[in-house]
Amino acid sequence: MNRTLSIILRRTVSLLITLSVMSLIIFLLVEIMPGDVAQMILGQSATEEAVSALREARGLNDPVMERYFRWVGGVLTGDLGESIYMKGVTINSILWRRVGHSLVLALSAFILFVPLSIILGVLAGVKENKPTDSIISFLGLATMALPEFVSGVFLITIFGVQLNWFPIVSIIPIGESLFNNLEILFLPALSITFVMFGYVSRMQRSSMIQVMNSDYIRAAILKGMNRKYVIFRHALKNALLPTITIIGMNMGWLFGGLVVVETLFGFPGMGSLLMTAIKTRDVPLIEACVLLITVIFSLSTMITDVLYSYLNPRVRFQGGQR
Amino acid sequence: MKRKAITSILLVAVLATSLFAGGAKETALTTKNIRIAEQVPGLITPGVWDGQAFSMNSSIYEYLVEINTSTGELDPVLATEWSTADGKQWTFKLRENVLFHDGSTFDSQDVKFTIERTQDPSIGHLKKQDFEIVASIETPDSHTVLINLKEARPTFIYQLTDYNMCILSSDYDYGSLGESKPMGTGPFIMKQMIPKESAALVKNTSYWQAGLPKVDALSIYFVSDIDASVSMLEDDRVDVVPFVTPVIQTRLSKIDGISVISPYQEQRFVAMNVDEEPWDDNRVRLAFKYAMDPQNIAKSVTQMELGNGAEYNETPIMNMLSEYNPLPLRERDIEKSKALLAEAGYPDGVTVELFYASDHPFGKELAQTLKELASPAGFNLDLKGYTRDVYLSQYWLNVPLSITGWGGRIDPSMLLALAFKGGGAWNESHLADERVDALIDKISSEIDPDKRTGYYHELQELFYEEGPLLNVQVPYLVAISDRIIDYRQPLTMLPQYKYTDIK
Numbered sequence: 001m002n003r004t005l006s007i008i009l010r011r012t013v014s015l016l017i018t019l020s021v022m023s024l025i026i027f028l029l030v031e032i033m034p035g036d037v038a039q040m041i042l043g044q045s046a047t048e049e050a051v052s053a054l055r056e057a058r059g060l061n062d063p064v065m066e067r068y069f070r071w072v073g074g075v076l077t078g079d080l081g082e083s084i085y086m087k088g089v090t091i092n093s094i095l096w097r098r099v100g101h102s103l104v105l106a107l108s109a110f111i112l113f114v115p116l117s118i119i120l121g122v123l124a125g126v127k128e129n130k131p132t133d134s135i136i137s138f139l140g141l142a143t144m145a146l147p148e149f150v151s152g153v154f155l156i157t158i159f160g161v162q163l164n165w166f167p168i169v170s171i172i173p174i175g176e177s178l179f180n181n182l183e184i185l186f187l188p189a190l191s192i193t194f195v196m197f198g199y200v201s202r203m204q205r206s207s208m209i210q211v212m213n214s215d216y217i218r219a220a221i222l223k224g225m226n227r228k229y230v231i232f233r234h235a236l237k238n239a240l241l242p243t244i245t246i247i248g249m250n251m252g253w254l255f256g257g258l259v260v261v262e263t264l265f266g267f268p269g270m271g272s273l274l275m276t277a278i279k280t281r282d283v284p285l286i287e288a289c290v291l292l293i294t295v296i297f298s299l300s301t302m303i304t305d306v307l308y309s310y311l312n313p314r315v316r317f318q319g320g321q322r
Numbered sequence: 323m324k325r326k327a328i329t330s331i332l333l334v335a336v337l338a339t340s341l342f343a344g345g346a347k348e349t350a351l352t353t354k355n356i357r358i359a360e361q362v363p364g365l366i367t368p369g370v371w372d373g374q375a376f377s378m379n380s381s382i383y384e385y386l387v388e389i390n391t392s393t394g395e396l397d398p399v400l401a402t403e404w405s406t407a408d409g410k411q412w413t414f415k416l417r418e419n420v421l422f423h424d425g426s427t428f429d430s431q432d433v434k435f436t437i438e439r440t441q442d443p444s445i446g447h448l449k450k451q452d453f454e455i456v457a458s459i460e461t462p463d464s465h466t467v468l469i470n471l472k473e474a475r476p477t478f479i480y481q482l483t484d485y486n487m488c489i490l491s492s493d494y495d496y497g498s499l500g501e502s503k504p505m506g507t508g509p510f511i512m513k514q515m516i517p518k519e520s521a522a523l524v525k526n527t528s529y530w531q532a533g534l535p536k537v538d539a540l541s542i543y544f545v546s547d548i549d550a551s552v553s554m555l556e557d558d559r560v561d562v563v564p565f566v567t568p569v570i571q572t573r574l575s576k577i578d579g580i581s582v583i584s585p586y587q588e589q590r591f592v593a594m595n596v597d598e599e600p601w602d603d604n605r606v607r608l609a610f611k612y613a614m615d616p617q618n619i620a621k622s623v624t625q626m627e628l629g630n631g632a633e634y635n636e637t638p639i640m641n642m643l644s645e646y647n648p649l650p651l652r653e654r655d656i657e658k659s660k661a662l663l664a665e666a667g668y669p670d671g672v673t674v675e676l677f678y679a680s681d682h683p684f685g686k687e688l689a690q691t692l693k694e695l696a697s698p699a700g701f702n703l704d705l706k707g708y709t710r711d712v713y714l715s716q717y718w719l720n721v722p723l724s725i726t727g728w729g730g731r732i733d734p735s736m737l738l739a740l741a742f743k744g745g746g747a748w749n750e751s752h753l754a755d756e757r758v759d760a761l762i763d764k765i766s767s768e769i770d771p772d773k774r775t776g777y778y779h780e781l782q783e784l785f786y787e788e789g790p791l792l793n794v795q796v797p798y799l800v801a802i803s804d805r806i807i808d809y810r811q812p813l814t815m816l817p818q819y820k821y822t823d824i825k
Contacts, residue, residue, distance in 0.1 A: 040711030041364050042372055042448065047747065050370065053446025085365055086501040086517055094517045160557070168557045169550060174514075174522045174541045266543075266550035268519050276362045276518050276546040281711065285518075 007309050011302045022294045023075070027068045030283055030290075037084065040281045058084055071287065081284040091288045094273070099292065101178055102262070102269035106254045108185045109192035117197050118243060121204025125239070126231055128209050136201060144198025151194040152264045155187050170267035188265045192258065196250060204243045211239040241312055248304025252297030353538035354824050356806065357560040359551035362518055362544040367500030368488050369439060369447040376485070376564070378521050378542050380816035381535075382423075383488030383506035386414060386433070387479065389732060389812035391585070394644075396479065400428065400489050400507065409474035409769050416465040420530045422491045423511045430461035435492035437469070445497075449486050451747060452736065474767045476774070480733035483814050509535040509820035519544055535820040552801065555580060561803040561824065564817075567683060568625040571799055579804045584631055584797035585811035589640060589728040590688055591741075594790035597752040598722045600672050604788050609662035611636060613699035614692075614792065615654040622691040623684050624796050633795035637782040638742060639734050640795055645778040649786050659699035671700030677717045678725035680707030684796045688725055719750050726750060730813040734778070738762045751790040758784060 038054040055061050062070075074081055080091035124136040143151065160168030170184035178184075211217060212235055220230045262271035270289060277285035363375035368383060386401035403415040420428040439445065440453040447453075455475055460468040471478060481487065490496055494505055504512055509531075510523035523540040543560060545551045552570055554560045556577060566574070571582040594601035594610070601607060620632035628634060633641040640646065663672065676692065678685045686707055693703040708717065718726060731737045740746045743762050744754035761781040768774040785791060802809055805825040810818040 036711065036715040039715035042370060042446070047446075047448070047451060049443065049450065050446030050448055053444060054370065057444070057446075083517060085363075088498055088502050089517050097516070097519075156553070167559070169553045169559055171543060171545075171554060171559055173559075174520050174543070263547050263550065266545055266547070266554060272546065273518060276544075279546055280362060280364055 004306065004310055008306055011305055015298050015302055018298050019291075019295065022298075023072055023291060024068065026287055026290045026294070027071060028064075030286055031064055033281070037281050037283055041085065071284075075288075075291065080288040083285055084282050085280065091284055094285065095270070095288055095292070098268060098270045098273045101172075101267065102255060102258065102271065104178055105185055105188055105192075105258065105262075105267060105269055106251075108189040109196070109254060112189050113193040113196040113200065114247060116193065117200035118204050118240070120197075121201035121243070122208050122231070122236060122239070124201065124205040125208025126212060128212075133205070137205065140198040140201045140205075142198075143194040144202075146194060148191055148195055148260045149264055152187070152191040152261060155190055155194075156265075159187060159190075168265075170262075170265040172268060184265075184267070188258075188261050188267055191261050191265075192254065196254075199250070200243055200246055203246045204239065207239040207242045208235065211235045241308065244311070245304055245308055248300055248307065251300035251304075252293070255296045255300070354536070355539040355541055356537050356562065356819065356822060356824050357541040357543070358562045358564075359543045359545045359554050359560040361548075361565060362546045365501065366504060367496055368486050368490060369445050369449070369496075371486055372448075375542075375544075376811075376815055377540065377562070377817050377819065378512075378523065379485070379488070379504065380508070381510040381523055381540055381819050382504045382508045382512055383490075384508045385488050385816075386416075386482045388816075388818065389483060389814055391810040391812045391818070394732075394812075396483070400433075404479060406476065406478075409476035409478070409767065410471050412469040412471070412478060414467040414469070416467065417530060418465055420507050421528050422494070422507050423505045423526065424491065424494065426491055426493055428489070428491075428507055429464040430467045431464075431492045432489055433467045434459045434461055436487065436490045439490065440487075447486070449481070449484060451740070452481050452484070474769065476767070476769045477733040477735055480731075480736060483732060485814060485816055510540055513539075529820075531820070536823040537819075540819060555801055555803065558803070561806050562809070563801040564798075565683070566799045566801045568797075568799070570801070572625065574801055580801060581804060582799050582801045583809065584799050585809075586730055586798055586813045586815075587633065587640065587642060587795040588730060588798050590684055590794040590796055591638075591724075591726050591728055591750070592688070592692065592792035592794065593724050593726065593751040595722045595724075595750070595752050596790050600666065600668060600674065601722060601751075601790060603666045605662045605666040606668070606672070607788070607790055609659040609666070609699060610696060610701060611652055611792070612655045612659035612662065613696045613701060614652070615695055616651050618695060619688070619691055619794055623687045623794065626797065631797045635782075635793050635795075636789055636791060637785040637793060638738060638791060639778060639782055640730055640793070642730075642795075643734060645734055645775055647779040647782040649782060654695075656698050663700050668700065671702060673702040673704060674723050675706050675721065676703045676723045676725065677706045677708070677713060677721040679710035679713040679727070682710050682713075682727050684794075685725055685727070688794060692725075719748065724750055729815060732813050735762070735765045738781075739766060753790060755784075755788075 036051065038051045038060060042050050042054060059067065071081065080095065083089050083091060083094060120136045124133040127133045156168045159166045166186045167184055170188055172178055172181055172184070217230060217235055220234055221227065258269060259271035259275050261267070262269045263275050274286070274289040277289055358377045360377050361374050363378070364372050366375050366379055368379070371379060384399050386399060387396045388399050390397045400417050400420060401414045402417050404412065406412045414433065416430055416433065422428060437453060437456060437459055440447040440449045455471050455473065457470045457472045462468065488506060491505065499505070502515065509526050509529050511526050513522045513524045515521040521542040523542065525535055525538045529535065543554065545554070548565060548567070548570070551563045552566065552574070555563045566582060574580050574582055594607055596602050616634035617628045619634055620626055620628040624632040626632045634651070635641060635649070636652070676689055678689045680686045689705050689707060693705060696703055718724060728737065739762055740748045742749060742751070742753050743759050758781065761777050761784070764777045765774055765781070768777060800809070800811065807823040807825065808821050810821050
């Protein structure tokens, strides 16, 4: 347990360093984006005076490092600043609502793809080289090869246009909440499932095959134990470790990187907000979104590492994952 | 065991379906509500507003006058009468009993405030240059305004139709609240805005015009992706989608219940910089013009026939305006083009960089078409596409050949002085021709409309023979549900939703 605690501590320190470096990189990358923010905001009609007045009003004329430390100071106190477009409207008031929506979407996708991928991955693993395995493997490869915008359009055509079972866009009607409109989650969640299914089921399959071919499983079967008991009680536990890693590593993407899916379906989540922020060059909003995604990625990686070390005694007792 | 597993899977499936299912929800409309999918707006405070949120802003704010979409003439809105004897002093009589959404009364001080605000250096007002001509503003009573100009400007009234010139309340803090709580005298009131997501507008029950607006609410969704907006229309989640492309128009033409209309056209100026080689030689400019094929340009760029949605000429005046001089379209003549180029000292052709905004509608299509058309004559166009902000901030106004989008102007003189007069702020072709300058001055100050039209025609003839410009006019397309009745949007780009009804 002490070893696990030490791993958590080391990972936390590493996380803080990562975030500090990333905050500077994010800020500088946004800073060196080509084009002038004020010019973009004001458009073609902008006169030099107008651009200059806007730069002054939004504090864009201050030195870079001064603006960086002001931003970091704000972030540390929970103040992400104001949208460059909307005086008096804080980033917090825009961002967290969208983050909430994205979390619900991610959770829906999680509920769909995790059991499905693991069950079919196990099935393919225990039925190695049999027709069941071939079909599941083919499905995994096919869905993995399809980018989200292709599978999304495919799903829209089948479930939205042909069958008319689900709405083809995932907007929340004005005045209503996401929880009154849960049906809008289905197609985006299924689209994410398409992407994740291939990775997770194939990992589960190969890990299952490896475990099923190990000596202790063979011994258990030769001992005359019930095959199902061996698979579910002995093999599955060990075969889940790599799958957990893969799922954990993708949690960051799932919670913060659904830009394509959200944009395609018009879902009001963090991914589509980031897209909007980039398109409109809303600098404080881009910085806030990217920083939050970095935090989610770092945290999910850290949690995966800790969980892995906790579940795998070899890692725990040998001093952490190398 | 097997049965148990199958039962569990079925149970999960049923639960999941009941969680999500419900099909495309039918919303029971208790009120008349027009739903619009707009682009995500940038700044929306009048003065620094760069467009985008036209549905929202044009419904909340109002102007002294508006364009009648049927006649093209000016209709009274907040001004009931206007007159000028010499084009220099303007008198406006204002409408009485008009209330702002905060309950305050509209009067002449608000008009004075709105115009004087253009000169406030802290705002960076986009109409500052245009209103520098105002010498003084008098308010003899609460509903009369006298505007004295520094020089005669018989078409000054058209400046007040610009979307940044809506009338603001002199008592309201637009500096702090203009972006989050826009407030005017318009037919709709902002009820709720979720930044970057949506805006809910409700009918202004105190609106001065009896019987208007015709609907109870406007629901505006801000959607960053045009394809998602179109999907919303196809799924009956919205009724209006502006800024659609010809490709989308073709797609929607197969769907019942949806129409694509083009309320007006926009301009794409292909400007040759006469300060730089090879465009400093009129023979090269003519050679380029002879290499063009207007029908081909219309079809390739807009997928529309010339004269039926797309237009082309070699002058700064749009074909749809009364000031337009219908000069003959130049026939494509590659041999003549080559000969002119050789005569100008480029017998082996010439390489020129063409700069444009690649993310602006029709930008890259036009650039590619020009390259293909000009190539047989010996023009090797090196395409330099950049995002619009990069193009505008780093290249525009200082490149040899460029494509730039220009909105239409009801009064073309507003644009001529800025874009074609020597020293004009947006003179992208660097034109500094005394004859052109003199004609622009005459156009700006001539009170007699017939004489003014005569000057316009003269100017266009000059451009036809020597001008550094191709003017490709592309459609502005709006997709609407067939339930929408009487959608109006004049050249000012401001939709007039107060007249619009829904079945």
